[in-house]
Amino acid sequence: MATHRGFGISSIEYPTGMNQNGDPSQAWVKVKPDGRVDVFSGTSDIGNGAKTIQSQIVAEAIGIPYDWVTFDNSNTDSSPVCTGTFASRATFVAGNAVLKAAMDVKQKILEVAGKEMEVSPEDLHIVDGEVQVKGSPDTKLGVADVAAAATWTHGVLMTGTGAQLNEYAEITNTLTGEVSGPPHAAISYAACAAEVEVDDETGDVRVLRLIQVYDVGKAINPSLVEGQIEGGALMGLGLGVLENSYPYYPSPDHRGYSIGSYYMPSSEDMPEYKTAIIENPSADGPYGAKGIGEMANNGQPGAITAAVHDAVGIWVTELPITPELVLRALDAKAEPRREGKLIAFDEELSVNSMASGISWSV
Amino acid sequence: MKVVGARLPRYDGVGHVTGQTQYVDDVRVQGMLWAKALRSPVHHAKITHLDTAKAEAMSGVHAVVTWRDVPLLEYGHLSALGIPADEPLLAKDTVRYMGQPIALVAADDEDTAQAAVNAIEVKFEELPTLFDVRNAFDEGAPKIHQWGNWYPHFEGDMDRRQIRKGNIEDAFDRADKIISGVYRPAAIEHVPLETQVSLVVPEPDGRLTIYSCTQALYFSLAVVAAHLEVPMNRIKIVGGTVGGGFGGKVDTATETLTALAAMKANRPVKWRWTREEEFLVSSTRAPWHMEIIDAVTEDGWILGRKMLTLHDSGAYARFSPYGLTKHSFHHTGAYTIPNLHFDGYVVFTNRTPTTAMRGFGVTSISFAVETHLSRIADELGLDPYEVRLKNANRINDTSPNRIRYTDPSSVEVIQALSEAAGGELAPAYAGATRAPREGEMLPEHLIGQLKTEGH
């Protein structure tokens, strides 16, 4: 009777935006008479930080400080269409929409500034809230002054709009799954290693350490990226060893109905983390960003199953890896069926042994 | 870049730490009623009797909504994408899962609303149930859904999602080993700290203001407008600040029914699910049944994959056809496999309908594929990093849909993981890049896809 340590890895990919695309996000931006900027976007913030990320994108694109941006995603009267905050699309798809809206309004600012400064707009750019002549930073006019001139002198409302819509990828052959074009925007990549401890007397599996690598394209706000990675990791740990809506699946009985009777990770289940964030810019994300919110809970379960095998020599392929499953597997010491070149695991779980209406073979 | 890439504070951080961030439940309006639902106590039954008269007559009760009050009873979340509707907003003649809503009551307070729910007379004639997706296809299996036991409306009325690529028989003939396994991740709960909630206020101009915890303002706008058969300008969804979602709040779970109750009572109505409802009635992440058979060589190349997926959709389709399609598009994981044979079914059972959750469709694949790859490496006596690096996508490799990858970074993240874990890769693997395959990394079985496939 002892505890055993094990180590396992996984490597995953995940698409950005809705599968097959066709999911629009739109935004619009207006400039107040003092140069402060209001962004209207239909992207819900579910904790992922959409308000922060999209504000940062707008500030960067126009060339103004972050705290000049007001972000409004509060309702469908003022905000244009956003398909929503899911499919890892809030930074990438909706971020592209606010980026386009910001670039649009920036052009309007430069045009009014050009009139005020008697300089061609192409020769101007915006740095820290000031419109400057390129190569001659002392020749400048504050964005606030430009906005005032637009409002009181030129009678112009400076607004920008942006819309992002990746073309719907139709399935052109339902027999083979061929599609009319790429069925997603950028793909994100990650790899994960888990170190576990398995108690062969109690069947308890503890995840001690998660080492994780994510290629996020560009971390628009690294603290938010960390938050997705760390929060996702604990959710992935829950998937791997704790959580189950139907503890006696397929039976629907004895479901957890409370925080106390549904097992999910608490602060005490948190493993040690080691994280590397890699920035390989995507071709078409805002500033090269990709979406990683969802994939953040995909890598851990596969790394944990391999680590459990490394620790005690069993493959548990039903999640979560409960003490009961571990102890039963240790007792059974099941070997795959080996016949010729076939190595067949888990035959007792297969439709072939459970069902009569559907069968499955090489 | 100055702003992008900077660790700037959360836009809403100070609001969060001072308790001033306003969630739906924090909105205060005068004269607000509370809603409670009558839900099915059984998994599968015919409704033989439904009488709300006693409930409606109770003091403090202002509206009782049943299926008769819903202008368009069935509207699917994906109707706009051509996926037909199968789920009534309120049960009419059949209940297909425990907890399915049958009526909604709006009353002065929650206790009165619950008492009125208890006063509704309803009788059921119970029907046989099905819970194991593996038995859905059996002769004599109970028929539990109007479309049969699995979703029959993929393009061209296919009853499954199929992927075929290359020559699977040839791959199995040429394999040194054929390794099969079965993978079954459980259903789990989203557990947002804020339960499903909405507050609907009828405005003097006839519009409805719907305070909603939706993850998708416009998705919910479209769904509510469709059920109510009103143009979008009659509805204003107010939201954007959500107390956790994880996919479950793409469902538009409460908004439409609360709107109907508010319209009938002509008073503001709030419907806030209890934690028990959130656990037992809100949709879950789907349980999946996946069988993988891989044709592999002794040195760790994957020549072909045959896969069967049964996706437990619960009692209705919701987002499941979408999730299964996404699953099929990613069933090779981060690797190139030139010969594929995938069949996937959306299977109906008498459990709570499942829905989107973080990683929808792919979380299952990542777990199954990675566990299977670890098994393959173990059976072949190979390094698990090297098996992955060998098969990992490179530029010009093609996806299950025959789309060329242009900038995969599988190789780099695996190398970085090895480094972070203190490992050391053999020189051939330490020096690998995402560049198009050549030399030892371009074995015979992968030459074909470079020449003939892709867009």
Place this chain on the structure above:
Amino acid sequence: MNIVLNGVTVAIKSPPLASLLTVLREELNVTSTKVGCEQGGCGACTALVNGKPQRTCLTPIAAVDGASVTTVEGLGDSDHLTAVQQSFVNHYAAQCGFCTPAMIIAATAYLEGNGSSDREEIEEALKGHTCRCTGYQKIVSAVAAAVAETTFDLTVTTPSPNTVIKSGGQT
């Protein structure tokens, strides 16, 4: 009945078996205490009752007649954040924010009880509080830094420990 809510004595009209949570939210319009489960499980309704963190959803108002009740509204406002509140902002310890007010109440009680900056002790102190977003790492970091009385630049947030960011090496 009355309570001393954030230093001010207020009379209570609700019935004696109404929960303190319901009284705070529905009678007194103090909405930082959240309805997370009403089962005593998630911790999102926690307030300080006579200085000790308590689940307000399981507390009948009659049981705390005359007591001092502190919610996050009584700690600091946006211009005068307490060290714990500043540290939560600085460490990105709030994501969706729904568990945050109660988490700050618990952390405040931990500091006032002379809790240490030891991460395991902080995890133990917070284990009755559910957060589904953050994975707890940043919350624990925030509490540890608040214990250490770190001063914060609220315009820049603090990275997680053991994390590196590097440019991709591939073209």
